[in-house]
Amino acid sequence: MEQFKFKPITPNTLSALRRxxxxxxxxxxxxxxxxxxxxxxxxxxxxxxxxxxxISEIESVSKAALFTRGRTGIQPTIQGALLIRQACDMVQSLDRCFSEINSIEEGSSGLLRLGSFSTTSIFPKLVVDVIQQLPLLKIQIQESPPQELINALINHELDGVVTSFSREMMGDVRTKSLKLQPISTDSLCVVASKKHPFSKRRTIKWTEAVQHRWALPPKDALMTKELMYALKKMDCPDIIPVIESMSAITMKGLIQFDDNLLGIMREHQAKEEERANNLAIVKIQPKINLPDLYLVTHKQNLIPSATMQALQKALGL
Known part of the structure; x- marks a missing residue:
């Protein structure tokens, strides 16, 4: 069992605990x-x-004006917003604690809440590896777009996330509380059915490819954003997709059964589909890189050390 040392607290904090x-x-x-x-x-x-x-009791203990009152209602000051955020973190941590206690009562060795987007094949392998190391561990999985996953992690609804980080996410001040451990580089692959005219071509330029029929994730999805950003840098026109879908399974089926449709996948996923003889990787140049994949956790890590070690071992960190 892990041993925790209770650090000395200030008189102000002690007063708050008692009042x-x-x-x-x-x-x-x-x-x-x-x-x-x-x-x-x-x-x-x-x-x-x-x-x-x-509210007056909280302000008395804090020794600060936490809210402003007016005709429109009550608004937190800078100090009040800070206290609200920390209070929400504490309540979420308590909720996570009780969830883990319930999991242990049900016979598991603990609870791990992980998130990832649905278009990475790295994540299922990670989960299986962790379970093999810790057979009694209960794992809850959330699949969402990267920004939603990061929001859930910041709000303590998840313990860890396997995701890529966009430029916008890197600029979010809230991510300063997060720890990013790089897992792998990533790139965008264009895929098509085995019978698509491009499937046998040795090389294709983007200027030709953009004129064909495409199925893409919505325009606010990370891969689509990176694709459009790269095309703009190459002075290529934007792709206007004939189909938009956020579902990786739907997208795979559409491309597989429509011999004139092009789509995009992450490189490791595209290679697996090609090995399974489901799709062909179209050899388009130049290659478009995607943001790296990371294991993202809180800097103030609440994951038990044995579970964290299993995670890092599974990812080769």
Whole structure:
């Protein structure tokens, strides 16, 4: 069993522990959305005076003005927004703790909540490897676009994410609380059916390829953004797809059964489809690189050390 050392805390924190209750944390979480004391009171099933008193108690302990009151309602100050964010983190951590306790009660050795996008073949292999190392570990999986995964991780709804990082995500100040461990490089592959005219060609230029029929993820998807960005740098016209779909399974089927359709996949996924004789990789030059893949966790890691070691071993970190 892991041993944790309780670090000394400041007198202010000790005072807060003795004077505030879990109900105060719950109130702060509701104030992240509620803009009036009345609305917060409704969520807590308390009277408005009772909630106003609780806010005063929190401000007294914090020794700071945490909210401004006006005709339009109540708004957090900079200090208030900081406290709300930390309170939400604490409640989410508590929720994760109880979920793991329930998993242990059901016979597992713990709970690991992982996220990934659906178009990577690295993730299923990772999960299988971790389970082989820790057979009693319970794993919950969420598949979503990269930005949604990062939001879930920041909000403590996930413990770790296998994903790529776009330029926009790298610029998000919230990601400073996250730890990025590189897993592999990645690139974009154009794929087609085995009978597509391009499937046997030795080399094709983008200027020719953009004129054909395409099936692409929506324009706000990371791969589509990277494709359009690269085409713009090459002075090629944008691709106007005849089909848009976020589903990797649907996209694969469409390309496989339409001999005149082109699509895009991540390189490792495209190579697996080609090895299985499902699709052909179209040899288009120049190659378009995608953002690297990372294992993303919190810098203040809450994953038990044995589970984290299994994750890192599975990824070769």
């Amino acid at each position: 505030l209750r879990m109900r105060h944390l719950e109130l702060l979480c509701h104030l992240s959305e509620a803009t009036t004391v009345s609305a917060a009171a409704g969520k807590l099933n308390l009277t408005q005076p009772a909630v106003s008193k609780m």
